[in-house]
Amino acid sequence: MGHAVATDAGRSLMIHHLSLKALSQEIASARLSAVAVTEAFLARIAAHNNALGVFVHLDAEGALAQARACDAEISAGKYRGALHGIPLGIKDIIDVAGMPTTCGSRVMGRKIARSDAAIIKKARDQGAVILGKVATHEFANGLPSLDLLDPPARNPWNREYHPGGSSSGSGAGVAAGFFPLSIGSDTGGSARHPATHCGIAGLKPTYGVISCKGIFPLSFSLDTVGLLASTAEDLAIALSALAEVDPGDPTNVKAPWQTIEMSDLPLADLRIGFVRHFHQKDLGAEPADPDVVAALERAAALFAASGATVEDCQLAPLSEYFAVNRIILSSDAWVIHKDQLCENPELYGRSQREALATGAFIDAETLVRAQMRRAELVAQMAETFSRYDLLLCASSMETSQRFDEPGKVAKAYARQARAPFNVTGNPAISMMAGLAANGLPLAIQLAAAPFHEPLLLRAAQAYEKLRGPMPRPEL
Amino acid sequence: MVSPAINEADHEARVLARAKEFGLGKMLEIDRESVIAAAQRAKVFSSGITLDQGKWGTPWPPMQVAR
Numbered sequence: 001m002g003h004a005v006a007t008d009a010g011r012s013l014m015i016h017h018l019s020l021k022a023l024s025q026e027i028a029s030a031r032l033s034a035v036a037v038t039e040a041f042l043a044r045i046a047a048h049n050n051a052l053g054v055f056v057h058l059d060a061e062g063a064l065a066q067a068r069a070c071d072a073e074i075s076a077g078k079y080r081g082a083l084h085g086i087p088l089g090i091k092d093i094i095d096v097a098g099m100p101t102t103c104g105s106r107v108m109g110r111k112i113a114r115s116d117a118a119i120i121k122k123a124r125d126q127g128a129v130i131l132g133k134v135a136t137h138e139f140a141n142g143l144p145s146l147d148l149l150d151p152p153a154r155n156p157w158n159r160e161y162h163p164g165g166s167s168s169g170s171g172a173g174v175a176a177g178f179f180p181l182s183i184g185s186d187t188g189g190s191a192r193h194p195a196t197h198c199g200i201a202g203l204k205p206t207y208g209v210i211s212c213k214g215i216f217p218l219s220f221s222l223d224t225v226g227l228l229a230s231t232a233e234d235l236a237i238a239l240s241a242l243a244e245v246d247p248g249d250p251t252n253v254k255a256p257w258q259t260i261e262m263s264d265l266p267l268a269d270l271r272i273g274f275v276r277h278f279h280q281k282d283l284g285a286e287p288a289d290p291d292v293v294a295a296l297e298r299a300a301a302l303f304a305a306s307g308a309t310v311e312d313c314q315l316a317p318l319s320e321y322f323a324v325n326r327i328i329l330s331s332d333a334w335v336i337h338k339d340q341l342c343e344n345p346e347l348y349g350r351s352q353r354e355a356l357a358t359g360a361f362i363d364a365e366t367l368v369r370a371q372m373r374r375a376e377l378v379a380q381m382a383e384t385f386s387r388y389d390l391l392l393c394a395s396s397m398e399t400s401q402r403f404d405e406p407g408k409v410a411k412a413y414a415r416q417a418r419a420p421f422n423v424t425g426n427p428a429i430s431m432m433a434g435l436a437a438n439g440l441p442l443a444i445q446l447a448a449a450p451f452h453e454p455l456l457l458r459a460a461q462a463y464e465k466l467r468g469p470m471p472r473p474e475l
Numbered sequence: 476m477v478s479p480a481i482n483e484a485d486h487e488a489r490v491l492a493r494a495k496e497f498g499l500g501k502m503l504e505i506d507r508e509s510v511i512a513a514a515q516r517a518k519v520f521s522s523g524i525t526l527d528q529g530k531w532g533t534p535w536p537p538m539q540v541a542r
Binding site: 319320322323324326327330338341342343344345346350353354355356357358359360361362363366369370372373376 | 490493494497498499500501502505506509510512513514516517518520521522523524525526
């Protein structure tokens, strides 16, 4: 059962299969009402949320009221923009007025947020419909856990497997067709990781271009809003709508672009650095999954066959980026949680207790050395982008792992190449690259120079065209 | 020569003392293993830092003075 819509090509598509762009066009032209769209997604959620654990708080009545208001505005000739009438799932570390912000933790309980985070206010100004709050790892940190306030989100491709995280509900929800866009966060790869394992697209914008005001912090100099959707074009629409200057967030910066135009990118002019050593040399004795390597090589070959220059590119070893990311993140998180962890450690999940207590054992000298090394890594990355327009590299070194193999989950979580771009602040996107032999999604990652999201997203769109259409999970 | 077992016990005692110093006494009571694992994680992360000594520019002006 589902809500179908006829396309211009005469085909019939389920509403939950439409891209954000297609939905936006349907609503703007009044071929679909915001209420019909919201009802379609709510029906999908009702049918499958129990199995997938995506929503931790769903406000169906509130969403329908928002959708009715959107339709009334369109009838009155007021169209707010590309997010008008688009249903969103919000990671549960982001305040939405009137809804609980649990951060996935007993520490927070189910206290109701009294005001919207800046990005939620911006989304509402653009006409978005807020469906509710979606699952997160506890305080957007650590591993998927079974001992928290709510059960963890599960991977729509196989429910025995985790969906990646910490924006776990965001990735699973987009892949399952519960909403076309989710607002998550990305401090060490938390938006790109679920995008990788759920077969969608996940963007970490340049540090600071989206306000973090009203989002529970994990690490002040690493936290970035992350966006998850089905396509690069949908992410471009979302980023254009949601990036803004916010004096309420001292880390917020003005991007040099306002609207990202997704015209075709001439690939012949593109210089791509392929960071092969991340997955070939930097993992020690255990190499990356051969399916992951093959997907990366296919992407490199597709870009090269289209005229782009693709060359091997040398950065610092992956382990150094990871160490810098974890030292800064752990120190910040310790400061944020120290009082609560010391007073009420039993309120945290076990994996989170371990992750947060790590910061207690990092001394000032180590933190300063990590900051110094970070400055070197930023300079090295800047020099690299004087030679290349884009970097191509792995996202995860394996496909997703089973929940009932926690040792493998913990190991695979650390074998990733997303943290480098949190350390340096560059924008990066993870994108589906096919299915592995085990039937789970594969992904590649592209990164660009700071504020070069227009180039990054256009290149990602070019890759989507070269790669061809991707399958969806059967629920 | 000190046996590895004594060294390990010594190290663990130092970790536990430091945990108490930082206010993690309650956590030690309910989940000693996670405290010890956290100290181990911190050690692994800390050992991952090297410096290129200005190869990629001057990262930190006070360090230039120190050199």
